[in-house]
Amino acid sequence: MRTLCLNELELSIVKKDLIKQRNNGIIDKEVISWAESIREADRIVIAAPFWDMSFPAALKNFFELCSIFDVTFKSDDKTCYGNCRAEKLLYITTRGMNISTGDELEQATPYLKALSWLWGIGPLEVISAQNMDYVSEEEIEIRIEEAIKNGLEAVRSF
Numbered sequence: 635m636r637t638l639c640l641n642e643l644e645l646s647i648v649k650k651d652l653i654k655q656r657n658n659g660i661i662d663k664e665v666i667s668w669a670e671s672i673r674e675a676d677r678i679v680i681a682a683p684f685w686d687m688s689f690p691a692a693l694k695n696f697f698e699l700c701s702i703f704d705v706t707f708k709s710d711d712k713t714c715y716g717n718c719r720a721e722k723l724l725y726i727t728t729r730g731m732n733i734s735t736g737d738e739l740e741q742a743t744p745y746l747k748a749l750s751w752l753w754g755i756g757p758l759e760v761i762s763a764q765n766m767d768y769v770s771e772e773e774i775e776i777r778i779e780e781a782i783k784n785g786l787e788a789v790r791s792f
């Protein structure tokens with residue numbers, strides 16, 4: 635099992651120069667190793683807070699770095715297709731406001747579903763706790779406990 639903590643990683647931003655290097659086959663070895671870990675994983679778990687109606691930009695940055703042709707996805711003469719093994723993706727999050735998974739204001743899961751399709755990763759399962767910034771400390775604990783219970787239940791068949 636490999637755990638990547640984005641706060642501890644040096645994430646370069648994917649800009650023109652990096653794309654140019656990538657097109658010339660120059661890709662940072664560590665970045666390749668992240669992408670290969672994603673490709674080879676049986677299961678993937680993402681834990682990230684809900685920021686600005688989605689997940690933090692650092693995670694999007696990480697996805698862009700790891701979206702590497704011939705590693706996480708491939709392409710034929712018509713379209714791209716996934717190259718990853720994982721049959722399931724679990725996404726765990728907490729939201730400050732009272733916004734539910736699937737609400738149109740919740741823009742993290744639609745993106746994760748689309749990226750899963752691109753990379754060929756199986757269905758997305760979501761564990762969330764919401765309204766966390768507007769309830770008492772006691773209620774926060776109850777919601778966290780509930781999320782942990784749901785998570786443990788989900789991983790039984792994960």
Ligand SMILES: Cc1cc2nc3c(=O)[nH]c(=O)nc-3n(C[C@H](O)[C@H](O)[C@H](O)COP(=O)(O)O)c2cc1C
Pocket residue numbers: 683684685686687688728729730731732733766767
């Ligand atoms: C930078 C930042 C942006 C946030 N944006 C949102 C938001 O758009 N919607 C929301 O419901 N909560 C938002 N929140 C609140 C967090 O989702 C909420 O506090 C969450 O429980 C944080 O989880 P953590 O304690 O694990 O960091 C934001 C928090 C921060 C720090």
